[in-house]
Amino acid sequence: MTEKITDETMDYVSILAKLSLSEEEREEAKKDMEKMLNYIDVLQELDTEGIEPSAHVFPIYNVMREDESFEKDTSELLKNAPKEKDGCIVVPKTIGTEA
């Protein structure tokens, strides 16, 4: 049985997930997570001693290819930017405090 999810855990997970949930959403998410984790806990009864974790089903490692540069018109890319100025993407001030 999973330990009950505390408000502190929810705060921590929200930081990791970069989500700021409303009070209501948070309560809902907490209930959902508890339910899911209780369910997932069935895995604990499975004996996995000495088993290698499987990230990918086939043994493919470090596939390399040539790092080739190419020219592209960046204005095409910038069309998708939420905010753009002089060929650059505008973001909120990241150093110091916002005016």
Next chain:
Amino acid sequence: MEIIKLSALEIGEKIQKREVSVPEVVKAFYHQIEQKEKDINAFITLDEEQAMKRAAQVQEGIEKGIYTHPLAGVPAGIKDNICTKEFKTTCGSKMLENFTPFYEANVIESLKSIGAVLIGKTNMDEFAMGSTTETSYFGVTKNPHNTDHVPGGSSGGSCAAVAAKECAYSLGSDTGGSIRQPSSFCGVVGMKPTYGTVSRYGLVAYGSSLDQIGPIGTNVSDVAAILEVIASYDKKDSTSIQRKDYQFMKALHEDVKGMRIGIPKGYVGDGLDDEVKEALYNMAKTYEKAGAKVEEFDLDLVKYAIPTYYTVASAEASSNLARFDGVKYGYRTEKSSGLEGMYNHTRTEGFGQEVKRRIMLGSYVLSSGYYEAYYLKALKAKALIKKSFDEAFSTYDIILAPAAPTTAPAIGESLKDPLKMYLGDIYTISANLAGLPGISMPVGRDTKGLPIGIQLIGNCFEESKLIQAAYTYESLTGGGK
């Protein structure tokens, strides 16, 4: 016969024989879309003008002998998580509502190279997270067989569009059953290939170790033909696999003599609807009569598949969806609150509830202190599940299984209890965990008139066996029509 009612290959044949032109075909499908779309809502983006322009180009290419493929000029619907340059690619999310990719997916390049005409982008559960196509920001898709019911998901738009004859075939993606389950609900044929067979380049990632693009069509031959076009080794996908054989249409012949077919006992027990079960056993009988050997067997670890899947998929989703931060593309919040605040508000406003639920769960199982107990444990369980399938395939050529526990649920029924909805994935997710190919095909209808789909699962790289067995059943019975 009305052109839209034909299979993709039949339409392609008429095009090659000059019995019908590509613009005529595209027009006919757009006419059907006009009739059906208000009730079905299978598409997020449609662009008749562009499709007609492309149709004229392809027709010219056919006249000049450039496009000779049996599917040249046949209109396709594309799931909206596959990048296309001429249509925006929204993933069913507010986050990408206005996103038009700057490059296209490998599968789109492949389709275009044989002269395919893209008719539009199909609706889906937001970021492919869901089993009903109800979590899309762009509204619910309805089941063409009964609009009070869901089409399944997450490729519900792709399957509904084929079932409603709004396009001749479509592409979907399958992370835990997202092609096979909606195919079964909509009465169409859908296939998830072996992991690594179809390039994921240009597919917006959900669970990268599980995602695979696959074909959806009205019959097995169409699905084999589409798979042959989209399957290839691609350097741009580091998990792509160079296969020996890509000629799937060669497997289209009627013969299951001596084929060993296994039905996992754990798949036909509690929780499986009686009518679906009966349909499965009837299919088994057809195979037996045709010379296959069918028996039930114990498949290990069935009950661990869902918890393993949701741990792995959520973890990968939380990592893959970290890129949606409002900086370079996609939605950005209007709230002004510094960089960190922008990230948080953008994501909170841009993602729907189901996506947030899985990102939260994924972040939790990957966080320090819980990583080993949950994520690592699930990866070990995944290895064991793969092993249990390896053992099964040392005895059987094919596993016969339901595609879903029931036929299509009513709209609104599933989202009330997410855990219950997750449990509905029991028969499909193992194929993703073990990288196996699976095909879902219609075998009949239940007393409510809704299609029943049954799934064939094969060993890795054995698509041809699946296609052969599915084709045989279809030829013998008419394919549940």
